Amino acid sequence: MRKLKNILRLGRKELWSLWRDPMMLLLILYVFTVSVYTAATALPETLHNAAIAIVDEDQSPLSARIASAFYPPEFQHPRMITVGEMDAGMDRGDFTFALNIPPDFQRDVLAGRNPEIQLNIDATRMSQAFTGNGYIQQMAMGEISEFVQRHRAAQALPVELALRARFNPTLEKSWFGGIAEIINTVAMLSIILTGAALIREREHGTIEHLLVMPVTPGEIMISKIWSMSLVVLLATGLSLNFVIRGLLQVPIEGSIPLFLVGVVLCLFAMTSLGIYMATLARTMPQFGLLLMLTLMPMNMLSGGATPRESMPEVVQNLMLIAPTTHFVEIGQSILFRGAGLDAVWKPFLALAVIGTVLFILSFRRFRKTIGQMA
Numbered sequence: 001m002r003k004l005k006n007i008l009r010l011g012r013k014e015l016w017s018l019w020r021d022p023m024m025l026l027l028i029l030y031v032f033t034v035s036v037y038t039a040a041t042a043l044p045e046t047l048h049n050a051a052i053a054i055v056d057e058d059q060s061p062l063s064a065r066i067a068s069a070f071y072p073p074e075f076q077h078p079r080m081i082t083v084g085e086m087d088a089g090m091d092r093g094d095f096t097f098a099l100n101i102p103p104d105f106q107r108d109v110l111a112g113r114n115p116e117i118q119l120n121i122d123a124t125r126m127s128q129a130f131t132g133n134g135y136i137q138q139m140a141m142g143e144i145s146e147f148v149q150r151h152r153a154a155q156a157l158p159v160e161l162a163l164r165a166r167f168n169p170t171l172e173k174s175w176f177g178g179i180a181e182i183i184n185t186v187a188m189l190s191i192i193l194t195g196a197a198l199i200r201e202r203e204h205g206t207i208e209h210l211l212v213m214p215v216t217p218g219e220i221m222i223s224k225i226w227s228m229s230l231v232v233l234l235a236t237g238l239s240l241n242f243v244i245r246g247l248l249q250v251p252i253e254g255s256i257p258l259f260l261v262g263v264v265l266c267l268f269a270m271t272s273l274g275i276y277m278a279t280l281a282r283t284m285p286q287f288g289l290l291l292m293l294t295l296m297p298m299n300m301l302s303g304g305a306t307p308r309e310s311m312p313e314v315v316q317n318l319m320l321i322a323p324t325t326h327f328v329e330i331g332q333s334i335l336f337r338g339a340g341l342d343a344v345w346k347p348f349l350a351l352a353v354i355g356t357v358l359f360i361l362s363f364r365r366f367r368k369t370i371g372q373m374a
Contacts, residue, residue, distance in 0.1 A: 006110045006215050007008065010223030011230075024196065031185045032239040040178030040248050049226035051095035053079040055086055060106035062147050065100075086120065096122045097132055099140070109144060110151060167253065167336045175250045176336075181303045183331045184245065185368045186236055187324050188295055190267045191274035193228035195287050198278040217367040221275060223358075229267035236263050253338035262330035264295055265348060269323035276362040277368065279369045298324045305331075323358075326350045 018024055056063045060084050070078050076101075081089060086098045100118040108115040119136060123129045168175050186202035237260060244250045277294065281287035299305065300316055302324035308316050319325045333339035333347075341348075 003216075003219060006219045007223045009224070010215065010220060011227035014224055014227035015231070015269055017197065017200070017227075018193070024193070025078060026190065027192075028235055029195075031189060032182070032235045033096060033243055035185065036178050036181045036239055036243050037182035037247060038067045038348075040174040040250075042130065047074045047128060047135055049073065050075050050097065050132050051079075052076065052097040052099065052126050052132075053086065053095040054174065055081055055083055055098065055100040056102045058081070058101050060107065061107040062144065063101045064311075065141050065147060066143050067103065069143050090120060090122055093124075095120065096125050096128050097136060098119060104189060109148060118291075123155065126328040128241045134145040137335075172353075174248055178244050178248050178250055179331060180183035181330075182236060183304055183328055184261055184299050186232055187270050187299065187327065188230065189232050189235075190270035191277065191291060191295060193273040194224050194274035194283065195226050195291070197228060197276060198279065198282055199287055203283070208369050217370045218363060220370075221366050223364055224275065225268070225271045229264065229271055232267055233260065233263055234292065252335055254334035254336075255340070256343060258372060259331065260336070262327060262344070265351040265355060266323055266327040266330075269358050271364040272355060273323070276358065276365055279362070281364045300323050301325075302328045306327045320350075321354065323351055323354050326354070 049072065049209065052070055054067045054070075056067060067078050069078070079095060081098075083100070086100065089095055090098055100120070101115070102115060105115050105117070108361050117131070117140060121129045121133060152193040165171055237256070240256060241253070241258075245252060273294075277290045278287060281290055298319075301319050302308075302322060303319075304324070308319070308325070311319075329347045330351070333344050
């Protein structure tokens with residue numbers, strides 16, 4: 001009971017120290033609100049309200065069908081222009097894309113002559129130009145294929161492909177971006193808060209005060225872990241409910257309490273890692289450099305930004321020792337697919353094992369560092 005009281009009191013001390021640090025509080029508020037909203041709504045690859053003009057020299061049902069395929073929110077309503085207006089409009093920047101459908105296009109398509117459609121792109125608008133090129137080609141070819149199949153019933157394929165998108169039927173990128181940002185934020189803040197708490201005490205000289213008190217290194221370490229984890233856990237729950245579900249209107253398929261259990265396991269592992277890194281660094285700038293070298297590869301290769309299946313097999317196997325890899329799997333399975341404990345018990349178990357190993361390593365390193373200071 002005495003050890004438990006010491007851990008609770010030391011943890012309250014950490015919470016009061018955090019409360020008196022306005023910059024750290026501002027960071028927590030920012031990353032769980034503004035950063036999550038920005039990551040969800042300002043993805044650079046998103047095509048939104050792209051200006052497009054169409055030169056319809058065919059004036060056929062097929063050309064009208066292609067023109068009607070472009071509509072908000074990806075594109076603005078197409079502007080129907082003439083050939084003479086196309087180059088001038090591109091020079092003025094009135095539109096990013098200009099689609100030129102040649103005369104007799106429908107007749108040539110049905111006759112199997114493989115006519116060409118000219119697509120002019122204003123490449124100075126790089127993000128829209130790069131993404132819109134693929135969008136327009138896919139949409140135009142889809143309309144042409146469907147039109148030809150309906151007019152050639154005898155030559156139609158015996159099987160029709162029906163595409164259905166699960167978990168995100170409208171393919172809204174904001175649904176994925178916001179939740180992925182929360183997952184990355186949990187990993188980042190758990191390391192920063194615990195590491196900064198330890199380095200702050202060393203820089204302010206308060207670590208020497210703890211050494212003369214009847215507390216053990218294990219009690220000091222556990223107090224920092226539970227207090228900083230509690231802050232991140234509360235911020236995660238509030239961000240999920242008020243930013244993700246409220247402001248962004250993202251539907252959560254699975255159980256939020258089950259996801260928060262995964263957050264606790266991830267916090268256990270990442271806060272232990274943060275303490276280990278803080279024992280290696282002597283100052284906050286050194287800790288920041290270690291953070292960049294550790295956190296950035298973990299976030300990039302954990303499967304949140306790019307599917308793990310597209311990575312080399314060596315990288316996939318290597319990243320299995322990273323807590324973020326299993327946390328991303330837990331988050332995507334529960335929040336996107338509505339998975340239960342029967343589907344995510346393996347990453348839960350992996351997080352618990354990794355967290356235990358990191359805690360033991362961090363405790364040994366922390367106790368050695370404290371012994372040297374004493």
